[in-house]
Amino acid sequence: MAKIGVYVCHCGENVKGAVNIQEVLDFAKTLPEVVIAKDYQFMCSDPGQNLIKEDIKEGLIDRVVVAACTPRTHEPIFRKALEEAGLNKYFYEMANIRDQDSWAHWHDKLGATEKAKRLIASAVAKVKLAEPLEDRYQEAEKSVMVIGGGIAGIFAALDLAEMGLKVYLVEKQPSIGGNMAKLDKTFPTMDCSACILTPKMVEVGVHPNIELITYAEVEDVKGYVGNFEVTIRKKARYVDWEKCTGCGHCMTICPSKAPNEFNLGLNDRTAIYIEFPQAVPKKAVIDTDNCLYFKTLRKTGKVACKICEKGIPSKNIAGCPAEAIKFEDKDEFLTVKVGAVILATGFKVMEKHHFKEYSPNSPDVLTALEFERLISATGPTEGELRRPSDGKKPKSVAFISCVGSRDERFHTYCSKVCCMYMFKHAKILKEKYPDIDLYLFFIDVRTAGKDFEEFYVSTKQLGAKVIRGGRVSAVDIKPNGKLRIRAFDNDLCSPVEVDVDLVVLATAIEPGIDTEKLGRFFGASCGREGFLREVHTKLYPVDTASRGVFICGCVQGPKDIPESVSQAKAAAASAAATVMPGKIKFEAISAEVIRNKCSSCGVCVNLCPYNAIVLEEYQGIYKAKVEPALCGGCGTCASACPSKAIIFHGFTTEQILAQIEALTTY
Amino acid sequence: MGWEPKIVVIACNWCTYAAADLAGSLRYSYPPTAHIIRVPCSGRVEPEFIVKALINGADAVLIGGCHPGDCHYRSGNYKALRRFKLLKRVLEELGIEEERIRLEWISGSEAKKFAEVITELDAKIRELGPNPIKRGV
Ligand SMILES: Cc1cc2nc3c(=O)[nH]c(=O)nc-3n(C[C@H](O)[C@H](O)[C@H](O)COP(=O)(O)OP(=O)(O)OC[C@H]3O[C@@H](n4cnc5c(N)ncnc54)[C@H](O)[C@@H]3O)c2cc1C
Numbered sequence: 174m175a176k177i178g179v180y181v182c183h184c185g186e187n188v189k190g191a192v193n194i195q196e197v198l199d200f201a202k203t204l205p206e207v208v209i210a211k212d213y214q215f216m217c218s219d220p221g222q223n224l225i226k227e228d229i230k231e232g233l234i235d236r237v238v239v240a241a242c243t244p245r246t247h248e249p250i251f252r253k254a255l256e257e258a259g260l261n262k263y264f265y266e267m268a269n270i271r272d273q274d275s276w277a278h279w280h281d282k283l284g285a286t287e288k289a290k291r292l293i294a295s296a297v298a299k300v301k302l303a304e305p306l307e308d309r310y311q312e313a314e315k316s317v318m319v320i321g322g323g324i325a326g327i328f329a330a331l332d333l334a335e336m337g338l339k340v341y342l343v344e345k346q347p348s349i350g351g352n353m354a355k356l357d358k359t360f361p362t363m364d365c366s367a368c369i370l371t372p373k374m375v376e377v378g379v380h381p382n383i384e385l386i387t388y389a390e391v392e393d394v395k396g397y398v399g400n401f402e403v404t405i406r407k408k409a410r411y412v413d414w415e416k417c418t419g420c421g422h423c424m425t426i427c428p429s430k431a432p433n434e435f436n437l438g439l440n441d442r443t444a445i446y447i448e449f450p451q452a453v454p455k456k457a458v459i460d461t462d463n464c465l466y467f468k469t470l471r472k473t474g475k476v477a478c479k480i481c482e483k484g485i486p487s488k489n490i491a492g493c494p495a496e497a498i499k500f501e502d503k504d505e506f507l508t509v510k511v512g513a514v515i516l517a518t519g520f521k522v523m524e525k526h527h528f529k530e531y532s533p534n535s536p537d538v539l540t541a542l543e544f545e546r547l548i549s550a551t552g553p554t555e556g557e558l559r560r561p562s563d564g565k566k567p568k569s570v571a572f573i574s575c576v577g578s579r580d581e582r583f584h585t586y587c588s589k590v591c592c593m594y595m596f597k598h599a600k601i602l603k604e605k606y607p608d609i610d611l612y613l614f615f616i617d618v619r620t621a622g623k624d625f626e627e628f629y630v631s632t633k634q635l636g637a638k639v640i641r642g643g644r645v646s647a648v649d650i651k652p653n654g655k656l657r658i659r660a661f662d663n664d665l666c667s668p669v670e671v672d673v674d675l676v677v678l679a680t681a682i683e684p685g686i687d688t689e690k691l692g693r694f695f696g697a698s699c700g701r702e703g704f705l706r707e708v709h710t711k712l713y714p715v716d717t718a719s720r721g722v723f724i725c726g727c728v729q730g731p732k733d734i735p736e737s738v739s740q741a742k743a744a745a746a747s748a749a750a751t752v753m754p755g756k757i758k759f760e761a762i763s764a765e766v767i768r769n770k771c772s773s774c775g776v777c778v779n780l781c782p783y784n785a786i787v788l789e790e791y792q793g794i795y796k797a798k799v800e801p802a803l804c805g806g807c808g809t810c811a812s813a814c815p816s817k818a819i820i821f822h823g824f825t826t827e828q829i830l831a832q833i834e835a836l837t838t839y
Numbered sequence: 840m841g842w843e844p845k846i847v848v849i850a851c852n853w854c855t856y857a858a859a860d861l862a863g864s865l866r867y868s869y870p871p872t873a874h875i876i877r878v879p880c881s882g883r884v885e886p887e888f889i890v891k892a893l894i895n896g897a898d899a900v901l902i903g904g905c906h907p908g909d910c911h912y913r914s915g916n917y918k919a920l921r922r923f924k925l926l927k928r929v930l931e932e933l934g935i936e937e938e939r940i941r942l943e944w945i946s947g948s949e950a951k952k953f954a955e956v957i958t959e960l961d962a963k964i965r966e967l968g969p970n971p972i973k974r975g976v
């Protein structure tokens with residue numbers, strides 16, 4: 174027999190004003206196994222809690238029901254009181270007689286009192302069948318994997334490393350840096366991107382707590398929070414990075430050319446290449462699609478070229494001075510254990526070919542990212558503004574906003590950074606070439622950010638023309654090589670046409686190609702637009718649906734550098750808070766399979782939203798097993814099991830049936 | 840006191856239960872005939888719970904969960920919906936009016952909707968009269 178104590182709270186007048194307390198107490202005393210029924214003005218106050226604690230300590234009760242407000246706010250408080258009095262905290266139930274009773278039925282005292290009795294009967298019925306439960310703890314790896322080495326991943330990694338945690342930074346490209354490395358200057362402060370980014374990249378490269386794994390991708394993920402096992406594929410580099418000094422000699426002798434991705438194809442690189450001059454790590458790789466040796470080998474089986482290795486002896490040209498070329502290199506796999514993961518794989522920009530109305534085939538129509546490279550000192554023209562078609566300096570440039578953003582045909586969202594980088598571009602050009610004509614076409618101008626509006630105003634003062642009025646309808650190529658923009662000007666209330674030498678399209682920021690796949694590896698889901706989704710926009714902005722997996726930067730949605738860095742720091746703090754204590758708490762409210770009742774049907778396996786259930790061989794038969802650490806605690810499996818072989822602790826079938834019984838009896 | 844409807848509500852902690860709390864905070868009034876049993880997720884609702892409530896004489900059963908796509912546990916509400924539809928067909932076969940069992944997606948902020956659903960259900964039950972099982976059919 175249980176010894177149940179029922180404690181009815183007046184909550185000042187909040188409950189008492191509608192519920193007849195004495196009647197409820199008298200009723201409670203008649204319920205089976207209830208040995209004490211007391212009331213108090215404020216049960217959650219210290220004297221209120223002490224009432225319960227005293228009764229427990231004196232051995233009068235071993236189960237507690239508090240009839241008061243909502244368990245959503247007060248259950249933890251009373252559970253703690255039980256614990257402090259030496260009783261298992263799960264021997265506790267709450268009857269919600271305020272929020273769901275007195276407040277809602279204030280003018281129906283009789284109804285409110287009757288309902289209070291039934292709610293208490295239901296709580297008593299449930300607590301009677303309560304079992305003692307223990308929160309479980311599992312050891313956690315004190316390490317974090319950061320995936321993606323853009324500005325977001327870099328900052329997350331550095332903060333974690335500074336906290337003394339071991340960090341694995343995994344980057345797909347040969348070098349870290351991401352999209353920011355491609356930018357010339359950065360709004361709103363106009364710092365040169367490389368000047369602020371490169372020192373941080375170097376810091377990552379030399380930090381003793383950071384293991385930098387570039388030119389690598391996630392291949393497989395096992396485990397869960399505290400104990401993820403991530404398998405990484407390190408792509409074959411065909412250059413021994415232990416030996417490569419990054420001198421770049423190979424790039425001066427390699428005869429094969431391919432479009433330079435870092436410059437978005439605006440010029441060529443060699444088949445053996447270092448991604449960009451400030452690369453970290455500064456190491457060469459061979460692109461086998463374009464390398465003459467590999468091409469010939471694939472086609473004819475013969476050995477050719479190898480100039481990077483051997484040089485051209487007849488011309489007295491030496492090969493790699495470090496003897497680092499390694500044609501026989503293979504992909505390598507490595508598995509690391511980490512306690513938490515941060516996904517920071519960023520974004521890609523939409524390509525221009527989608528926009529047939531803007532003459533995408535013209536070399537003088539560029540995306541904004543291509544334009545960044547064109548004006549960058551490390552770009553294909555070393556920062557000289559020249560038209561790709563004829564190499565001449567353009568006298569006029571038009572910028573078009575919202576290309577693919579805020580457009581039902583492509584993306585309904587706003588890419589957020591375009592308005593601002595268009596002003597940045599205008600500013601850079603006007604400062605370099607004061608007599609250039611600039612036309613900036615907007616649907617409307619969005620400058621909601623610190624110092625943004627001032628940035629906009631000062632750009633206009635430099636003489637850039639801002640035209641607002643809906644989407645630009647077309648960019649046509651004129652016979653004289655000019656590009657004609659057709660648009661509408663709201664201020665003039667009329668259509669406008671402008672002929673320019675160069676057009677820059679602010680194409681949308683899109684999720685990277687493998688965002689969804691990566692999310693799936695880690696149980697993090699994508700939103701409608703394909704960016705990884707946070708669990709709660711306000712309360713858990715960098716958490717994903719998968720515990721221990723965090724997100725930051727543009728992989729979560731379009732944002733600028735300051736926001737990406739802030740999120741990165743938030744994600745680092747959250748990941749650290751997860752792994753630092755060295756152990757992870759798992760809720761006692763979870764599912765468990767009673768093995769001998771399991772009929773091996775496997776229904777639960779597919780139902781579980783957390784993939785927490787597996788069929789495991791036991792004495793020659795496959796039986797379901799719930800991995801407690803993965804169980805999210807929804808109870809779906811227990812509800813579906815045809816053999817009733819799954820107990821859902823905290824909300825057992827018997828408990829809920831007893832509540833139904835109570836509610837329908839009284 | 841004459842017959843009063845008795846409604847059993849099984850509500851998920853994250854949405855419908857929260858909506859009921861909010862309805863109280865906002866002092867929305869609705870009939871005191873509905874009583875919530877709190878479960879973590881609508882996916883925890885076994886068909887048996889509904890059957891048991893009806894056999895025991897509950898005049899109506901309401902299942903409350905998060906809106907599609909909002910389930911705290913990703914997909915429990917879809918599973919609840921599937922089971923619910925199946926059960927509803929069976930119960931109709933048994934002569935239980937379909938209005939007596941109801942599934943609603945009520946988010947934590949939809950206090951008004953919660954109060955409205957209960958008010959409506961209460962009125963409907965008063966129209967239908969007591970549960971036919973209780974009437975001894
Ligand atoms: C044209 C243009 C101009 C801009 N100008 C400015 C500006 O002036 N000021 C400003 O504040 N912001 C500007 N921005 C925005 C800025 O570029 C972003 O805020 C910032 O780069 C986001 O950083 P990130 O680390 O989130 O993503 P990214 O820079 O995209 O970095 C992601 C990294 O992850 C890697 N990665 C991708 N997939 C994988 C994978 N599967 N496995 C491992 N690694 C992977 C990528 O190779 C990359 O290194 C501009 C954006 C554009 C398009």
Ligand code: FES
Pocket residue numbers: 807851852853854879880881882903904905909910911912913914915916
């Ligand atoms: S948590 Fe509300 S329905 Fe699943």
